[in-house]
Amino acid sequence: MLKRQFLAAAGAAALSAVLAGPSFAQAQKLRIGVEGNYPPFSMIAPDGKLGGFDIDIANTICAQMKAECSFVQQEFDGMIPALNAKKFDLIVASMTITDARKKQVDFSDPYYDVPSRFVAKAGAFPDHSPASLKGKTIVVLRNSPRAAYLAENYKESTVVLAGKETEVYMELAVGRADIGFGSSVVSGEAFLKKPEGKGYAQLGPAIRIGAGSGVGIAVRKDDEALRTKINAALAALKGNGEYKKLADKYFDFDVSGS
Amino acid sequence: MIDWALIAESLPAYWKGLQVSLILMAICVSASFLLSVPLAIARVSPNPWLAKPVFLYTYVIRGTPLLVQLYMIYFGLAQFEWLRESAAWPLFRNAWFCAWLAFALNSTAYTTEILAGALRQTPNGELEAARSLGLSTASIYRRILLPSAIRRALPQYGNELVMVMHATSIASAVTIVELTRTARDVYYNSLAPLEAFGMVAVFYFVITFTLVGIVKLLEGRFLKHLRPKSADIRPTEMTPA
Numbered sequence: 001m002l003k004r005q006f007l008a009a010a011g012a013a014a015l016s017a018v019l020a021g022p023s024f025a026q027a028q029k030l031r032i033g034v035e036g037n038y039p040p041f042s043m044i045a046p047d048g049k050l051g052g053f054d055i056d057i058a059n060t061i062c063a064q065m066k067a068e069c070s071f072v073q074q075e076f077d078g079m080i081p082a083l084n085a086k087k088f089d090l091i092v093a094s095m096t097i098t099d100a101r102k103k104q105v106d107f108s109d110p111y112y113d114v115p116s117r118f119v120a121k122a123g124a125f126p127d128h129s130p131a132s133l134k135g136k137t138i139v140v141l142r143n144s145p146r147a148a149y150l151a152e153n154y155k156e157s158t159v160v161l162a163g164k165e166t167e168v169y170m171e172l173a174v175g176r177a178d179i180g181f182g183s184s185v186v187s188g189e190a191f192l193k194k195p196e197g198k199g200y201a202q203l204g205p206a207i208r209i210g211a212g213s214g215v216g217i218a219v220r221k222d223d224e225a226l227r228t229k230i231n232a233a234l235a236a237l238k239g240n241g242e243y244k245k246l247a248d249k250y251f252d253f254d255v256s257g258s
Numbered sequence: 259m260i261d262w263a264l265i266a267e268s269l270p271a272y273w274k275g276l277q278v279s280l281i282l283m284a285i286c287v288s289a290s291f292l293l294s295v296p297l298a299i300a301r302v303s304p305n306p307w308l309a310k311p312v313f314l315y316t317y318v319i320r321g322t323p324l325l326v327q328l329y330m331i332y333f334g335l336a337q338f339e340w341l342r343e344s345a346a347w348p349l350f351r352n353a354w355f356c357a358w359l360a361f362a363l364n365s366t367a368y369t370t371e372i373l374a375g376a377l378r379q380t381p382n383g384e385l386e387a388a389r390s391l392g393l394s395t396a397s398i399y400r401r402i403l404l405p406s407a408i409r410r411a412l413p414q415y416g417n418e419l420v421m422v423m424h425a426t427s428i429a430s431a432v433t434i435v436e437l438t439r440t441a442r443d444v445y446y447n448s449l450a451p452l453e454a455f456g457m458v459a460v461f462y463f464v465i466t467f468t469l470v471g472i473v474k475l476l477e478g479r480f481l482k483h484l485r486p487k488s489a490d491i492r493p494t495e496m497t498p499a
Contacts, residue, residue: 143443174351
């Protein structure tokens with residue numbers, strides 16, 4: 001009897017020690033949802049390593065916040081549900097800030113802003129007006145603001161919804177669509193500069209959907225503390241030139257959107 | 259707790275997705291059935307030039323995942339310039355054709371093996387009786403072997419039908435908006451997983467049980483001779499000891 005009581009007391013002591021944890025302050029552990037199919041912002045190298053502007057900026061922000069970060073790769077259209085289901089704590093996936101998304105998550109200040117543009121075989125269309133694209137097939141990323149934009153403005157065209165931004169250009173290159181609508185930087189950097197993009201060109205002016213709202217880091221609605229910390233880190237990086245150094249690695253023009 | 263308004267609102271989308279799934283399944287299953295009958299005959303043939311290629315085909319197809327096969331046909335084949343320039347391109351350009359081809363090829367491999375297995379199980383006596391009546395090989399197949407093999411294969415074939423139905427959800431990987439894709443879109447737009455996926459589960463459940471029910475009816479009709487006579491299985495009255 002006495003022995004059992006002793007064991008129980010020892011067990012309880014051990015348990016409370018575990019629960020209390022080490023007494024020194026630990027770095028905050030954060031899981032970041034990334035996409036991996038949005039070059040040059042987010043991409044997976046043949047050896048499986050994640051890279052790109054999203055990944056670099058996420059790492060830099062983490063270092064600035066003194067947080068310990070790990071990446072979770074997730075298909076784009078499952079991003080927001082996964083964030084809200086706490087599969088990760090923030091989304092750094094080139095996510096455009098839109099009113100619809102703001103109903104589900106909160107966004108940091110924009111960390112970059114690039115417009116959208118049409119891409120097609122050079123000379124295939126005189127312009128990108130709905131009349132010129134009537135009856136044609138347009139390929140676009142599923143569940144993106146661009147897809148919503150096409151559904152709204154190009155009702156007489158067939159819209160094919162690709163699961164990934166990279167697939168938009170794959171479908172376009174093999175001829176499953178007549179014209180693609182994507183990020184001007186993705187099409188410019190990851191498609192037109194590659195052999196598959198030979199003979200293709202961007203068409204029409206740069207289109208800004210949601211009027212200059214830019215691309216932000218998404219956090220859960222109840223996570224105001226993290227959002228504040230991210231904004232502070234982002235402002236610090238823009239102030240000390242780290243942001244510019246990082247952006248210059250990828251782009252020969254200003255993407256900061258400010 | 260459950261958002262009935264969301265369910266009501268998304269019903270038309272599910273209805274469209276259901277139609278896509280059912281059409282896809284119907285065209286795949288009919289193609290695979292028609293193809294697998296001659297292939298199963300070749301598979302059990304004593305001639306290795308007939309049997310081995312079919313074995314190789316079913317072996318390769320059954321040894322690789324359906325999603326990989328679909329990607330190979332949809333994305334892989336499209337990489338070849340000669341295909342894109344050939345007369346077949348209008349077909350391969352179409353996502354529906356690619357999904358149909360992948361699913362039909364896959365299901366044909368499984369159905370061929372099911373039928374071939376049933377053919378092998380034909381009692382020797384039936385074959386001997388047919389031969390002794392002087393029937394030709396063709397009419398032995400047509401009148402004796404195939405009808406009895408197809409009957410024997412029915413329960414397993416019912417499972418295959420259900421598998422094909424569930425496999426159609428993979429078609430969303432190549433831009434086809436079927437039931438599962440619809441559920442994912444509803445989920446994305448509403449963030450209500452219980453409603454979005456619960457709804458699609460109900461749809462699949464109803465289809466699956468309808469399929470199983472139809473196969474059961476067919477079994478009752480065509481496998482009647484295998485059922486024990488009711489008089490024989492009625493338990494005798496237990497008398498207390």
